[in-house]
Amino acid sequence: MWDIFEIPEHFDESGTFSGTLVHRGQHTVIGDCPRKSGTSGHLTLWALENTTIPQPAKHEVQLRMKAVGICGSDVHYWEHGQCGRFVVTSPMILGHEASGIVSAVGEAVTTLAVGDRVAIEPGIPCYFCSFCKEGRYNLCVDMKFNATPPVDGSLRQFYCHPANLCFKLPDHVSCEEGALLEPLAVAVHSCRRGNVQLGSRVLICGAGPIGLVCLLTAKAMGAEKVVITDILNSRLEVAKKLGADVTVLADIKDPQRMAEKINAACSWLPDVTIECSGAASSLQSAVFATRPGGNIVTVGRGPRNVEVPIADASSREIDIKGVFRYVNCYPTALQMVASGLVDVKPLISHRFPLTESVKAFETAKSGADSAIKVIIECG
Structure with missing residues (x-):
């Protein structure tokens, strides 16, 4: 399985970095990765790495990723090594605007089946704190949100996610539209x-x-x-x-x-x-x-x-x-798209394969060729 990582400037490839996946299997640096001036502690290296395919836990589904949109926060992490108060300190997989096809299900999953196409709500709350119980789980202090340090994102070929946060797409809604449910939820x-x-x-x-x-x-x-x-x-x-x-x-x-x-x-x-x-x-x-x-x-x-x-x-x-992300908005966003009330397709200006992720991020950053929403096709 191929993943896209960003590696902080202070990472030492010759040693061990606690919690990183960079040394798991072989990896190949892609794109031109010069040291960036004035970015001490920030990104200098992109790696396309072959890693083990993850297996779903009891309440998870394994997804073969299809479409991942590049968000402004992804660009911030890539360019500056941080976005607001969130700072990259170890290699991290990017991507949180995503959709995929269910390729395996955990033993307790009954709502989805292999072959279902889904949009992924990328934040996993604790479900037990006062904010979660009040229905404002976006404020959960223990939220694990894709591509928010230190949590890895979904810009990869295979990824596992809780089934209850995967929303099945109707046949007429594309995986690209499914990926754009994330910004639409915002x-x-x-x-x-x-x-x-x-x-x-x-x-x-x-x-x-x-x-x-x-x-x-x-x-x-x-x-x-x-x-x-x-x-x-x-x-x-x-x-x-x-x-x-x-x-x-x-x-x-x-x-x-x-x-x-x-x-x-x-x-x-x-x-x-x-x-x-x-x-x-x-x-x-x-x-x-x-x-x-x-x-x-x-x-x-x-x-x-x-x-x-x-x-x-x-x-x-x-x-x-x-405004901090969203809460209980994915069903509404999906209904808007599925009903035709909102058409997000015109926002997609560029598409790149996973192996050209550096070019995709450069395009999203610069806005070259009137770029609006850049999509990376994972498979």
Whole structure:
């Protein structure tokens, strides 16, 4: 079985690294892997490694992986060795936007069978803590989430996962669409947190993959109007094709003036703003642009500390809410796609085989050739 690993800069191939799989069998370095300046302790090496095929535990299924999407967090780990507070300290398999075909089942599994095609919800909660019992398992402190250090991801040929977190795909839903249920679930959770409903007027900051699925989801949930911003005209053009009512180029550095530009383009104030870029100035503009009494949902991950015009938000009773992954959103995301209410296929811009993963990540990072969502085909 072939896996894609990222290896931290301080890893010594001549020795033993506790918990790593790099020395299990032979591995071949793929792509150009020079030392990156200014990234002490971060990635310098990609390895395509032949490892033992995992066998499913009692409540797990073994999956022959089909499609894995590259997320912004994957790119962060690859480029910087960390994403927010999560830091790569030992070799780790990437990938969490995934789908596959059941190739074996654990002895207690009754809901899935060999040959079933499934989408994989990548977070495994403890099920016993107060957050899990309250139904907010995304906040579980013992969550094991694919490709979040130190947990390996699913960018490989075979992978085992709890059966209850694998969602069977209808015949007419492709494995690529199944992989995109993960970012779509983020959008479902974000729109729920923002209270998007019939008649809502929504501002989305950032027209990357998450911003675009938030656009699709907001429309599906009944939003009357959606305006979306980005620094690239090419992405705004895609947003327009996907149903954005208004697109605004984010070309003004001053947050208040940028908010004025957004409001002028719309002639209305957004009830809900979904910030997907992670840029500090964009969050600041969101505060100035959102109508009094509205909601701001922070989805994008940027600097850990951001200066926010909190007095403006407070005096106008604007609620600022965080988003961390999703909770109980996969069934809704699957229903949206299966019913035709949401079409995620236009988001897929590039496809690469597993052996060309480095090229896939370079494309996702640079946005070359108008890249939106890059898919790696595992088999």
